[in-house]
Amino acid sequence: MAIKGAIEVDEQKCKGCSVCVANCPTGSIRLSDKVNSKGYHYAEMTGDGCIGCSQCAVVCPDSVITVYKVKI
Amino acid sequence: MISIEDIKKPENIAYRRPALLTDNVMHYCPGCSHGTVHKIVAEVIEEMGIQEKTVGICPVGCSVFAYNYIDIDWQEAAHGRAPALATATKRLCPDKYVFTYQGDGDLASIGTAEIIHACARGENIVVIFINNGIYGMTGGQMAPTTLLGMKTSTTPYGRDAKLNGFPLVIADMIAHLDGTAYITRQSVHTAPAVRKAKSAIRKAFEYSQMGVGLSFVEIVSTCNSGWKLSPVEANKWMVEHMFPKYPIGDIKDVPAGR
Numbered sequence: 014m015a016i017k018g019a020i021e022v023d024e025q026k027c028k029g030c031s032v033c034v035a036n037c038p039t040g041s042i043r044l045s046d047k048v049n050s051k052g053y054h055y056a057e058m059t060g061d062g063c064i065g066c067s068q069c070a071v072v073c074p075d076s077v078i079t080v081y082k083v084k085i
Numbered sequence: 086m087i088s089i090e091d092i093k094k095p096e097n098i099a100y101r102r103p104a105l106l107t108d109n110v111m112h113y114c115p116g117c118s119h120g121t122v123h124k125i126v127a128e129v130i131e132e133m134g135i136q137e138k139t140v141g142i143c144p145v146g147c148s149v150f151a152y153n154y155i156d157i158d159w160q161e162a163a164h165g166r167a168p169a170l171a172t173a174t175k176r177l178c179p180d181k182y183v184f185t186y187q188g189d190g191d192l193a194s195i196g197t198a199e200i201i202h203a204c205a206r207g208e209n210i211v212v213i214f215i216n217n218g219i220y221g222m223t224g225g226q227m228a229p230t231t232l233l234g235m236k237t238s239t240t241p242y243g244r245d246a247k248l249n250g251f252p253l254v255i256a257d258m259i260a261h262l263d264g265t266a267y268i269t270r271q272s273v274h275t276a277p278a279v280r281k282a283k284s285a286i287r288k289a290f291e292y293s294q295m296g297v298g299l300s301f302v303e304i305v306s307t308c309n310s311g312w313k314l315s316p317v318e319a320n321k322w323m324v325e326h327m328f329p330k331y332p333i334g335d336i337k338d339v340p341a342g343r
Contacts, residue, residue, distance in 0.1 A: 032116050
């Protein structure tokens with residue numbers, strides 16, 4: 014059995030502080046090359062290493078991350 | 086192989102923002118600790134199911150607009166006077182959960198008298214104290230809690246004890262007062278720290294209804310704009326420089342016999 018996770022970022026509300034990037038244990042978040050309407054490089058998931066541990070969402074100051082987790 | 090779209094289904098949600106947080110975009114700078122603390126306060130209120138019975142007191146400072154972000158009853162206090170307003174609210178409505186949310190410029194400077202006397206009287210309120218060692222809102226001036234040697238816009242060569250005096254360690258100071266029941270110092274820079282801070286805030290809310298005295302939760306925080314660092318660097322700076330002066334952990338827990 015493996016655990017797979019995914020995150021969904023509210024791109025328009027993300028301020029690109031990258032605290033989630035620093036806290037991700039699997040390096041599955043990065044700041045996007047694109048910017049949102051306020052000019053911030055928002056966070057996005059990268060690769061398929063996410064384990065749905067929620068650490069990114071817990072430390073997110075703007076609460077823009079929703080975490081999903083499944084056991085497969 | 087399961088696709089990302091298959092994982093992102095409502096039944097698979099492991100974590101989402103608390104419903105008590107409003108949809109307003111927070112005005113705080115990117116990476117500000119205030120947002121994280123607002124979130125855990127909202128989570129605690131939601132988990133305890135006390136939305137209708139909670140009254141928050143806003144300070145003056147960056148968190149002056151806290152009432153825009155958590156969907157509960159709020160009052161706005163004059164600068165530093167949140168503990169006085171909380172005293173009145175709690176005495177008039179003893180069944181309400183009353184908490185103040187104050188920064189260090191508000192609580193440790195202009196409001197020092199109010200917090201000390203509220204502690205000495207043993208009011209059954211919760212005080213959430215955000216300590217980032219700087220006046221964030223007004224442009225990063227020196228606060229009473231600024232560390233020695235720390236550069237701010239009014240101490241450009243670093244805080245000098247001869248000229249500016251020594252930092253005020255409020256939590257240790259009020260621990261000597263008999264009216265306080267629970268005093269703890271937490272932080273929100275990593276996920277485990279956020280979870281510990283959340284359980285401390287929950288404990289404080291529970292104690293406030295037991296009538297054992299004042300509960301004080303200090304959150305050692307960052308002000309990356311005021312410190313002129315990136316949010317991630319500010320967290321590292323806080324661990325290296327703030328924690329030795331403001332160590333994390335419980336200082337006093339009278340109901341638990343400590």
